[in-house]
Amino acid sequence: MSTSNPAKDELVQLVKGGITLAYPDVVLEDSDLAHSISYSKGTEWDMSSSIALRLAKQAKKEPAEVAENIARHLKTGKLVMGATALNGYINAKLDEKELARTVIGSVVESGERYGASDIGKGRKAFIEYPAVNPNKPWHVGHLRNPLLGDSMARIMALCSYKVERMDYIDDLGLQMAEIFWGSKHLEWHPNGKKYDQFLGERYVEINKHLEEPGVEDEIKGVLKIMEDSEKRDSEESRSVRSIAESCVRAQYQTSFDYGIYHDGMVWESDILHEKLLGNALTLLMDKGIAKSVESGKYKGCLVVSKGAPENGDEDSKVLVRSNGAATYLAKDLAFHLWKLGIMRAAFKFSKFIEQPDSTYVFSTGSKGEPTDFGSADVAVNIIGSAQKAQQAILKSVLSAISGKSSVLHHLAYGEVGLAEGSFSGRKGTWLGDSRNYTADDLLREVKAKALEIIRNSEKADKGIDQNEVSGKVAIAAIKFDFLRVDPVRKLVFDWDRALDFNANSGPYCMYMYARASRILEKGNADPKKLLPSGYTHMGRGHDLELVKLISQCQEMIEKACSEYKPNVIADYVMELSLAFGKFYQSTDVLKSGEAMPLRLAMVWAARQTIYNMLYLLGIETSERM
RNA sequence: GGGCACGUGGCGUAACUUGGAUAGCGCAUCGGCUUGCGGAGCCGAGGGUUGCGGGUUCAAAUCCCGCCGUGCCCGCCA
DSSP, rough: OOOOOOOHHHHHHHHHHHHHOOOOTTTOOOOHHHHHHESSSSSSSSSEEEEEHHHHHHHSOOOHHHHHHHHTOOOOSSSEEEEEEEEEOOOOOOOOOHHHHHHHHHHHGGGGGGTTOTTTTTTTEEOOOOOOTTSSSOOOOHHHHHHHHHHHHHHHHHHTTTEEEEEOOOOOHHHHHHHHHHHHHHOOTTTTTTTHHHHHHHHHHHHTTTTTTTTTHHHHHHHHTTTTTTOSSHHHHHHHHHHHHHHHHHHHHHHHHTTOOEEEEEEHHHHTTTTTHHHHHHHHHHSSSEOOOOTTTTTOEEEOOOOSSSSBBBBBEEOOOOOOOOSSSHHHHHHHHTTTSOOOOEEEEEEEEEESSSOOEEEEEESOOOOOOOOSSSEEEEEEEHHHHHHHHHHHHHHHHHSSSSSSSEEOOOOOTTTTEEEOOTTTOOOSSSSOOOOHHHHHOOOOHHHHHHEEESSOTSOOHHHHHHHHHHHHHHHHHHSSOOOOOOEEEOOOHHHHSSSSSSHHHHHHHHHEEEHHHHOOOOOOHHSSSGGGGGGGSSHHHHHHHTTTTTHHHHHHHHHTHHHHHHHHHHHHHHHHHHHHHHHGGGGGGGGGHHHHHHHHHHHHHHHHHHTTTTTTOSSSS
């Protein structure tokens, strides 16, 4: 895999050449070599390889001797001026002028596509998020999901995947039957409230009535009708679908406020009604993967084996219960068979809602046209790590039927909680005292704080649209806060941290972008004209650190993509912004005389790279703030 | 009981997959910088036995084994 960090690529080749001359018998992969190389922090040299330390073991020689031997045979290149050995490391000195010319030239040429990769070329990724139940508003506990999904979609698209951003609406569960009961027995008027908020509050109220006599039986009866594939037109099914659609429309307003868009959505009830479920079960039985159980604990059920061959009941998962109703797993399995093109489905898609970018989200339903959604090469499921075991079962069954092992990737993320505990829709934990923990309230609070800062700051630009900028700052703060951490970690939501716009935050990166923009504006910069002459003025301190960082862009994107970790990008853009901050405060760009064209080009390249990385996190920039 | 994660200065985290030079960054604390290319900033200081104990190795935050702590999962729920 090419890293497309020009300095690293060159050093790989040079060290490889040196090894061939010094130790002709040694065989090494380029990737091993690349992995041994990193930029150094020291001022004496710029880049180092630890490969001699590994070879020494293999050759049973002293590391220092091996390193010196390789260094002695190392040729110079366009960027690498020379190398010396020290303590078993091979240390290379770079020509900072050539490096700047190469890296900045590359940014100017590629623009918004700087950092793009082709590792996903020819492959289609079906990314599913956030699949929030349609009976409440998105709250802070949900938010990590769509933020991760949206960012992964952006990252994978830049890595040349054909990306489908999809949602799954679970409108068949018990909670929807309960909602239907509520709509019949409780006061049922939104009274001007946002519909998802209204529904969420009612749901908490409904839960207080579940213990009353007869309620449970009535709800069970509703559920039975909803789950009957022949009763799509029943009052129950139509009413539930209608309530769920209203809720999803309201939830999507929140999504749009956060700049999170989708291409399509699949409803669980349509998996049932369009016969995908029935056909999937038939296929699983035909292939011998699903079996009817005649006796024992699961008598009368259709089950699938969890992984390892028959271990009896212990290793079985139920697909169809003895009462004939399919489990969630069965529907999920059917959905995935379609997602991955293992089975076709008669889904009809139609426009569900228009998004602020003028595109539509297409939804399954009883009317519409077929589309080419699905049949993906990889399904990326953004789902909490609590569901690891279930996802593993899904994956193992899919592997068994497709013969491929890596068709499903579960992007498991740690739960988002509050210091005082976890969120519960049933108990209504998301309903706070003075402010709710909904995604809407969070955005409102953070935006108010941003507005306050802008109004109180003497340095803030007077010519800006304060409303627009504070909105962007709020988005930046929230998204960065959620995305900066490795997904596997738990996240404890904290108002203080969400409202901190200092370094290590989205607003800080935005600020550096705005600063860069103003310098370019005042310098009347045109990157195309900046190039030819000025590289002789390239320095080695903050100048070089900045260029080195910019050169690592594509490596970072590929890492974030292949490891499914947007925090790699957050980390990188933070480093980049910090490096730019040091750079612009250590040199007066607009008063740097003959070096000015070069300095402006560096500002331009840094700004473009920051822009590209913030885009991958779903953060919009502003020229002034 | 079985399984899966996680444990890094006061707090939040990076590096762990593929072992490599002084464990990187931010917050907080303390000291300095502003008549400007806008301070949501910059410079500097203090603060670490990487949960504990073994092992492998020239070299361990990283790999292996055993503990301890925290969370999650093990349903004919979704």
